[in-house]
Amino acid sequence: MLLKNENPNKPAITTKNILNGLESITRVIYDPDGDWQFFSKATDADSDFAVISIKQAIDIDESLLQLPEIKKNTELNRNNNAAPWMIKC
Secondary structure, three states: OOHHHOOOOOEEEEEHHHHOOOOOOOEEEEOOOOOEEEEOOOOOOOOOEEEEEHHHHHHHOHHHHHOOOOOOOEEEEOOOOOOOOEEOO
């Protein structure tokens, strides 16, 4: 699946720190159910999670449009906003 081909109104998970611009998206998960999750390096179990749309995620970080085509149960990471996305093995 290419993120840019996803329904823009489909819900996705992120954190309030990403929504508030305090952290950058450096980790993307396309989970086994076909749902998207957008996290930072600092995301952990104590994070304040939030539900957004795919469109909102792209508005936060347009580089998400550059994600490669991936299958369900795939995670991508990057070191920072300027780094390329890498599929986690």
